[in-house]
Amino acid sequence: MGEASQKANRAVSEAATASRSPALRILARAGFVFIGLVHILIGLIALQIDRGQGGQADQSGAIGSLASKPGGTVLLWAGFAACAALALWMLSEAAFEARSQTESKKKLQKAAAAVGKAVVFGFLAFTFVVFASGGSKNSSQSASDFTARLMGAPAGVVLLVGLGLAVVGAGAFYVYRGVTRKFMKDLQDPGNARTAVEWIGTIGYAAKGVVLAVVGLLVIVAAATADPSKSSGLDGGLKTLGSQPYGVFLLAAIAAGLVCYGAYSMARARYGRF
Incomplete structure (x- = not known):
């Protein structure tokens, strides 16, 4: 053996x-x-x-x-x-x-x-x-369809709540990595670009974390209300943010943050540890 x-x-x-x-x-x-x-x-x-x-x-x-x-x-x-x-x-x-x-x-x-x-x-x-x-492919419809199928399964509501909490937790983890700048451990020394990479990474991780947390909350709301349409993925999460008081400013800030996350990912292509 x-x-x-x-x-x-x-x-x-x-x-x-x-x-x-x-x-x-x-x-x-x-x-x-x-x-x-x-x-x-x-x-x-x-x-x-x-x-x-x-x-x-x-x-x-x-x-x-x-x-x-x-x-x-x-x-x-x-x-x-x-x-x-x-x-x-x-x-x-x-x-x-x-x-x-x-x-x-x-x-x-x-x-x-x-x-x-x-x-x-x-x-x-x-x-x-x-x-x-x-x-x-329509990601929002796919998310709603998946939620509906899981909701119809034995203990499906419990599973959905657990999934939603996991996504919220992932969002919190992204915010944590952004605020503490632990994402820099994934990179070699960017040299003169270090300050810029730190800033776009911090903003980007925080923005993505907020969006993921909202997506997770929507999954939990869908499970609690037995309405699969409320679980609408990333697109639904962003539009939910935009529908809040001062949502125009909030959505603009999150959108800019996602652009920063994209810029950080491109920097990781250059400086990432492989």
Whole structure:
């Protein structure tokens, strides 16, 4: 049994090492460029909504706007390849963390975080490929449909409340990382750009955290009222912010913050630790 376990561990290690080729490293860095581009577009769409214009301020809306541009299909396929590479890189990170010599609880937390990031980046890659293939996707409707299906499952309401609380917690974590500037640990020394990167990262993480918290609260409200339509994803969260007192100013600030998060992601493509 011990020999079989050692062979399995060697196989995982070899696979993880093989997945870290120079080509994959470059593509993974490019993944942060596309993540940044998507967030910048979401912020700009949110600003359009703030001015009374239409738009879908989420990943689908941002990627859909790219698809409509000249050469958009090529850009979408590039985004798919880059985000898929970044997801694969994060899986290799999870494998390395799981096999590291650090304290068991800490390494499992890091491995789980890497797997979570891989899922997020993989979903973004999937959205890119849907649009690149000529399809379309409505994230708000998908969120409502998922909420409705989960609500109809046994203990579905409890699961939804738990999911909503988890998203709120993720939002709080983003705000915490922004305010404490712990996100700088993900970067090598940016040199002369350090001050600028710190500021755009702080503002960006805080803004994204607020939006995630609102999205989580909407999931909880949908569960409490048995109304799946209230769970409308990122687009719904931003529009909910805009409908509050002084919402015009609040939405404008959050939109600017998302643009900052996008700029930070692009900086991470250059200075990130890989």
